[in-house]
Amino acid sequence: VLLTGSMKAKEKREAYAKIESGEVSIIIGTHALIQDSVNYKNLALVITDEQHRFGVRQRESIANKGSMPHIIVMSATPIPRTLAIIMYGDLDISIIDELPANRLPIKNCVVGTNYRPNAYKFIEQQVVQGRQAYIICPTVEFSEAIEGENVIDYCDTLKNIFPPYINIEYLHGKMKPAMKNEIMDRFAKNEIQILVSTTVVEVGVNVPNATVMMIENAERFGLAGLHQLRGRVGRGKYQSYCIFINASETKKASERLEILNHSNNGFEIANEDLKLRGPGDFFGVRQSGDMEFKLGDIYSDASILKTAADMVNRIEDGEIEVSDVEKQRLDEYIDKYIYSSGLNI
Template identity: 45%
Template structure:
């Protein structure tokens, strides 16, 4: 434009000419019924009033029309996908045949919460129904999702099927395998019928170990199979896969999940997320899934005390850690990087590990864990920490997902302003896994620590530098103020904006230009209801009144119609 000497005024004249002469030529893309029901402007009127509004009200209505249409078609694609899944004849028939589940509940050292029982009822009803299960299980860190998923796996095993649990990292898969194997040993000791066998398949295992596990899976000598991406390798063949559980689902791509499902004959699917997802994102990203939420923590858990401190307070914090070590407390000390970076002035775990064990913490046993270790080295360090060989474990974010250490009840996060809000919340979830009072200490530069009032999400009139400072303050104040992961997730969405959260997870869905996922919840809800209602009575979009919808779907979203019967 600059090369042709076209400035703002010239561009506006071009747009005015185009709108005046061609807006009425544009064909409507929403059915009359939808326009009337939701009081939407027609497309040509919306275009005119978006560029050259006759009034503020008409400009607002034009905005609403474009937002509604954009999210309506996204929700329509989700509705088509869900309908396609539910239309599949379920090849698998689950039924509770023995006392396996009752006996499992007897060996637990705790009572399930009411929230866990409610979610279990939803999952059980799905599994026993004649429709395939496609459910998202949400819950905060430590809310007890894994035991719920294990009971679902036992329903599959009781019905004669295999269940697979796919985790994103080898250390997490290994932790699941150890915990579940321990529980199954207790169960097998009291259960007179079915003896449940657990198998662990990892990419890092020796070839002979992998071959042995693959044979167990193929012959159904393994009932519950736990693993990483190794589960989806071509040579892994399940004999009778009935249930797929995917842990930390956001860490897997759509294709990886599909590859695991293809190992069975339409198995039921349970995906788990330890990172609470805001309601608007659930409606858009996961609208094809039924959603269960565990919103209650175990009864003996005390809320974690979170405090914000400047770097000048570090000597006092180290004294607190030393004093608490005498009471049996263990501490995580987290740094953002493994080694010093030339670009960012961040503390490095390796350097500070050496410094701390020779100065402030010289009278304590200090260990080190970081991402450059292989999973066996990481596992060894975590188990040595669990066995109280260390009072303090210096770490990078590799501990964000890790084994439970009941006596690790202090976490000190350095350069806390460098972490995202959901990551801070995940790290905080590493402590407070017992009935002791746990502490999360966020350390940042003294300037941010001193700003105690940044809790309103108002970014107007801020320079880029001010904005980053302001957002860091809001993140840290939110951590101090809230323990609820769902509240944290809502704030995180507003801080980060929908773009970077939404972009990588759409799996081919259209890029959003008008709707704001963080702010337009009412429009999203309205459009979702309308889209799902339409597909419920016309799943093939064959009715004459839905011709426009069918036309747009075929023209603009052809890559997504593999999910539907409208091709």
């Protein structure tokens, strides 16, 4: 059964009943699956796709819906190995770091706003060859409070720039689901050649014929998000391109975007993103900032953290025995050096 927040009340009630009675064996849905009104008869397996789009408490709440269900979390956003060990130390980690066969590496460029005319000419050339393009803007509509390009006005501007045989439409999250689906279906059929969109196309969109991703105000997006957006092209046999438009003149913004310019490796990008933003509080609810370890540093002490995690696993697996004497020494050490110092562990 399918369960989403946009379903009608009657449809939801029918789905709730089937889920609670056990009439259905597999439930697929959105965040609606973790609402209080959903009761599972015997939840044994939870598979969370694009898990980074779920909050810390949300990921925890779905697991609490069953009696210690098996958990599989999946993400196309690479996580640095050190962080993965800390975040998912109780899970087995599998990494897929190869492209599917017959795909070419995406060619990147980071340019200023004065490059737009050249970018438009290049996009037009790609369209003439039968290809398609995404153009990403950070906002839906104009706002005096927020600087940056917006989808609605940008789409109108492009219609006056490109020849009339090139069909240009926009897409954003505030549109009704039926309208969004219609736009994406037409884009998939190449009835729309240029799609001006917000980040709603960041995941779950597969149009192999699209070969250009142009991101306006790229400095306003996180590296992981930009890498995800870039992944919307390069999904077919054609050479694909990603154009990052940097509207900022700051050195920091340029340095950040140059990381993407010189690498398509998501794991390298994730490491740099970690250094720039901080990992957040993975045992609480903060999604960025410094990880507040009291005795260690996640960057300089990465090897020690990994060794500690490996040792814990070996102890739990019975490969290493810890004697009562060693446990007592550890307790004494904690009392003397840790609790006496006032640190919270």
